[in-house]
């Protein structure tokens with residue numbers, strides 16, 4: 565074999581979510597788009613805030629094209645890095661200097677760069693199950709090992725279990741809040757407890773256990789506070805993206821911020837630059853670096869996501885399904901009424917409902933429903949959900 569087998573396998577198996585999305589597209593061609601209820605993909609369904617378009621127009625009108633569209637420094641345009649650092653300092657009192665901000669092509673790039681920067685062969689990365697399936701792909705490609713720690717009740721953190729999973733080879737813990745796929749937002753207390761445990765683990769080790777804060781959904785909450793990990797634990801690397809907050813998923817823009825208080829912060833940041841270089845990123849999209857810098861902290865219409873959440877969660881509960889009310893992001897994590905979530909998803913397809921089985925998230929027996937869709941799609945899908953509940957006799961049990 566003269567090609568990389570690991571890459572071939574990744575390319576051929578595709579992600580389960582993409583597979584369902586493609587099935588949905590085929591089905592839409594067969595039976596009409598309005599008759600297929602695709603809840604598979606986390607593609608934002610609200611328009612980007614006006615400020616995004618206004619800034620694009622302003623930049624295109626006022627900045628010389630050659631300057632606007634040319635390469636920036638590898639870590640990002642200096643004024644953009646300044647703006648990001650100033651925002652993190654002002655909004656959260658986070659210890660971040662412009663010299664520790666690295667602009668990226670979205671959270672996936674933030675994560676692959678951060679992991680590549682940190683990982684030496686055989687290092688372990690702790691993830692809280694259920695977790696974003698691409699973590700495994702990114703960690704293993706970087707030469708690391710995935711260590712899964714199950715979430716506690718209601719999918720919150722189990723700091724003690726994470727502490728117990730920390731070993732000599734543990735390089736970092738990845739936290740994602742608001743969470744994909746559960747919609748849970750981790751509270752200040754559980755995070756502080758974890759931070760305290762990780763601080764204790766520092767004793768007797770050459771290096772700390774780092775925290776990787778994967779936060780593409782930071783602004784998408786329905787009232788819950790999202791504590792800033794950069795202020796709770798010194799050895800934190802923030803992996804941020806504007807994909808979801810500004811509805812810019814296809815434009816590929818985000819950043820990495822390494823805490824000034826991080827152990828070996830300068831070396832780690834140099835490794836971030838090295839990883840970005842080795843992975844061939846060159847620089848993040850120049851126009852969108854500047855757009856993002858003008859829209860820090862903003863988001864699309866969260867009220868629309870909230871309305872979708874309330875409608876769908878309320879209906880599913882009324883039909884007898886079991887799921888916790890999500891506090892952020894745009895996902896519902898619903899218990900499958902039979903042990904095999906894949907079989908449940910197959911049955912849902914009978915009613916043109918496209919749901920994602922939880923197996924690839926590192927937990928069996930649940931489905932993820934992305935409610936970043938038009939409200940009308942949910943309204944039209946409700947009778948299908950009711951029929952599905954009927955198939956399992958859930959409504960009668962109410």
Ligand code: PLP
Nearest residue numbers: 606670671672696740744805807
């Ligand atoms: N991390 C999590 C938890 C996600 O849900 C996603 C995308 O859905 C990403 C990272 C990747 O985001 P991006 O599109 O910004 O690369």
